[in-house]
Amino acid sequence: MATPVYSGAARSPQRGRPRDASRDDALRQAALEVMAEVGYRALTMDAVAARARAGKATIYRRWESKLDLVIDTCTQLAQQNLAEPDTGSLAGDLREFLSAFAAFLSGPIGKAAQALVGELPHEPELASAFRGTFLTAQRDVLRRILDRASERGELREDAPRGMAVEIAGAALIYRLMLTGDPLDLPFVDRVVDQVLLPLVAKGQ
Amino acid sequence: MATPVYSGAARSPQRGRPRDASRDDALRQAALEVMAEVGYRALTMDAVAARARAGKATIYRRWESKLDLVIDTCTQLAQQNLAEPDTGSLAGDLREFLSAFAAFLSGPIGKAAQALVGELPHEPELASAFRGTFLTAQRDVLRRILDRASERGELREDAPRGMAVEIAGAALIYRLMLTGDPLDLPFVDRVVDQVLLPLVAKGQ
Incomplete structure (x- = not known):
């Protein structure tokens, strides 16, 4: 098991609604796909929300910024793979x-x-x-x-x-x-x- | 000496005015600096022209496109270095x-x-x-x-x-x-x- 090395990316459950792990995974997958297509600079939370058929507010409840989302996505993927x-x-x-x-x-x-x-x-x-x-x-x-x-x-x-x-x-x-x-x-x-x-x- | 491997980037003298090698080098240097700062996608011929204090037409007389300019720049730098x-x-x-x-x-x-x-x-x-x-x-x-x-x-x-x-x-x-x-x-x-x-x- 890889050691978790970055823990600040996703908001803790205390700060928002209870986390739905599979929903988070779908959002991370959407972030990954958008990033693979357009790169980091051109990635927007709107594009990730559209790809995941989610509201932008849903994303912002979990990640404070595009940087948080991208880093959390990399961390999770590295740990899983x-x-x-x-x-x-x-x-x-x-x-x-x-x-x-x-x-x-x-x-x-x-x-x-x-x-x-x-x-x-x-x-x-x-x-x-x-x-x-x-x-x-x-x-x-x-x-x-x-x-x-x-x-x-x-x-x-x-x-x-x-x-x-x-x-x-x-x-x-x-x-x-x-x-x-x-x-x-x-x-x-x-x-x-x-x-x-x-x-x-x-x-x- | 590195073998030249790409020869299609700069226009031949026959197709425009006589080449000024030091002017070309200054334009390539400007292209390199702009690319280092903003990346390939955001690079424009306008930005390269402004950096080199040259007219856009001067650049287009030598290179047909942004791709030509960037590739010729990489080729020349590799050969020189x-x-x-x-x-x-x-x-x-x-x-x-x-x-x-x-x-x-x-x-x-x-x-x-x-x-x-x-x-x-x-x-x-x-x-x-x-x-x-x-x-x-x-x-x-x-x-x-x-x-x-x-x-x-x-x-x-x-x-x-x-x-x-x-x-x-x-x-x-x-x-x-x-x-x-x-x-x-x-x-x-x-x-x-x-x-x-x-x-x-x-x-x-």
Whole structure:
């Protein structure tokens, strides 16, 4: 389970009517779709409300601003989709996690994330929240995968764990956002076998 | 020298008045600054003209459209800034090229590239041109660095050259666009020493 890293996005039940989780999910899904289509800057609460066939007031009861809505959406999606594998081996854990992450990025969240990334230089609050949720969630899972491998004695003493975590994320994001080459299983296998295991595992 | 990969962007001299290279450079610089500030979608020829204190007609005599102007700007910048090192060793070449590329990305071109990347899913022509210029230019330099290392006998037989080229670009772009961590010399050294040399060099 990914650690929740951002808790200020949605209003607490005390401050509004009781939360309806499935309604919130539908609104987040609408936000994701609108963001994937038009980007963060052009996203409006009106467009999200129209997509979800909801009133704008319904959205504002739950999220104070567009920034809150977008960050809460990223956080929830990361928590729901970046589950931590435990296959018993470093190779198995890396393969399982990176395949799931690649599939996750290949869907609408990938397009939405790409639209967000283009805005980060102009939106410091968004940048800080995006890094604190989306990036931190996947980095934390990878760190724990390496920690468990270390406990099992699978890592070299001098394994550059931070670099391995960074390169794993970089390899997937670069394909998604820059080259457009497929984020498929053969690619994940190559990243694991040619890059990550040689970087950190014993006897490579 | 990077191979020119896109030649259709600027009008040929035959079709307009004789080209003034320094004027063109000033217009490209203005385009780069506007793009870094507002992104590709919000960039207008009017804004570029105003920034360069030029008439809009001057711009249209040289570039047919905003897409032409932006692509030509990226191409020229890549050719001017991605020089091919030849230090005589793989480690030296990688360090020199990636330091120069990191410095290049840390300037306005980095912000402009980030703004472009957010638009790629919605702008297929832009995506294809961006990949054919900016991405291809740096990939070609890295490939030739590896080819020369291979001729000198520095590479392992089974070295995954394509993966090394991809990871080098990915590592820098990920910092620039996602994490915001510094693209400095210590980072370049770690990428070269911990990741790239172990991936392809003999005796690692």
